[in-house]
Amino acid sequence: MRNMQSEIWRNLPQHVLEIIVGKLDVESLVKFRCVSKTFKNFVSSASFRSLRLETQETSPWLVMFNKQDQYRFCRAYDTVNKKWHLISVEFLPYNRRHNLQLLAASSQLLCFTTQSCVILCNPLTQKWRRLVSSCINLLTHEMHRANRPAIAMATLSADDDVLFMLCNGRAIIYSTRSDRWVAQTESVPRSNLRSDAVFCNGSFYFISWEAEEILAYDLERSEWKILDGPMGEEALAFGRLVSCGKSVFVVGGIGFEGIAKSLCIWELHESSMEWKEVDCAPQMMSSALFSGCYHNYEHIYCFGHGDSICMSCVSWPEVLIYSLSWRTWNWVPPCPVLSNMARSGFRWVSFKPTFNGLV
Structure with missing residues (x-):
């Protein structure tokens, strides 16, 4: 088949072009965006986002970021198509002398922090927003301490993501739709909470350091609820919260004298x-995961990914995945383009590659 003449492509009606581009996969859209400034603006337009939302449902990617990497890329693994992708974050306004850290993620936005600011962004549209408030000043100041502020992100709708943070015993909530912070009046009933948290069925969940208690904050009712941990008074070597689908899970290491022998x-x-x-x-x-973090369980973190639960550690670029549907355990294939400079400081999140996430 002969190539279509450029004059025909040039005169292609706008709505026809939108329909064609709207059916492209994410990888092709990223390349399409780089062709010209006109195409980049087109992909970021409200009409295209609306069409994309109606016609294309994408599966989430596993995104890995290494703060020690001199090249500012996120490595993303498509677990459905079994492919690796590179996502540039060079567009973010950061000083190269300061470490850029992947702090949290909703299903459609990433949250990065430096020593001086916190940034929300959509790496596909390359749109970003710097968050400014006294809460952020406290967060960046406390990030390098052992007791970091508890923080989580959630997507409430296509145009609204929320950042939830515990600040000085209070719940502080930021909404991308309203672009403002709201401090809840009710104080947090516990203080010994881990910095990681999850969102599920309208509530944020936090776990205590000893994994003996779970705190749930109902976003609509602005109410706290205290739950017992899965092991009751029998402490775990470590415990991590995971939100997957419409359920909350705890991933924990069971053992004796603080040494985990099995993963449940x-x-x-x-x-x-x-x-x-x-x-x-x-x-x-489980032994491979524990040895990968040198039995320092503070290095282990877990997160939900589609219908799977992922487990990894900051000192090892590997991810162990448990499929809830198939009840199988597997390792993610190693990233083939991992820099030799990346020796530790790995952070994985689940991220849906969408052009609809607004910042």
Whole structure:
């Protein structure tokens, strides 16, 4: 087939072009955006975002960022198509002398922090917003301490993502739609909370350092609720919260004298508010994860990804995935383009590659 003449492409009606481009996959759209400034603006337009929202449903990617990497890229793995992608974050306004850290993520936005600011961005549209408030000043000041402020992100709608932070015993909420911070009047009932948190069914969940208690904050009612951990009074070597689908899970290491020997998953059943064991990792896999973090369990973090639960650590560029649907355990294939400079400081999140996430 002969190539279509350029005059025909040039006179292609706008609505026809939108329909054609709207059916492209994410990788092709990223390349299309780089052709010209006109195409870049077109992909970022409100009409295109609306069309894309109606016609294309994308699966989330596993995004890995390494703060020690001299090249500012996120490595993203498409678990459906089994492909790796590079996502540039060079467009962010940061000083190269300061470490850029991936702090949190919603399903459609990433949150980075430096020593002086916090930035929300959509890496596909390359739109970003610097957050400014006394809360952010406190967050950036406390980031390098052992007891970091608890923080989480959630997508409430296509045009509204929220950043939730515990600041001086209060819940502080930021909305991208309103572009303002709101401090809740009710004080946080506990103070010994881990810095990571999750969002599920309208509530933010926090776990205590000993994994003995779970705190739930109902966003609509502005109410706190305290739950027992999955092991009750029997402490875990470590415990991490995960939100996956419409359920909350705890991933924990079970052992003796603070040494984890096995890795287990529990699910919270909201009807009875009881924890039920889901599965335990094969011994070789759990041992590999523990040895990868040199048995420093503070290096381990977990997160939900589609219908799967992911486990990794900051000192090792590997991810262990448990599929809730298939009840299988697998490792993500190693990234083939990982820089030799990247030896530690790995951070993984689940991110939906969409052009609809607004900043």
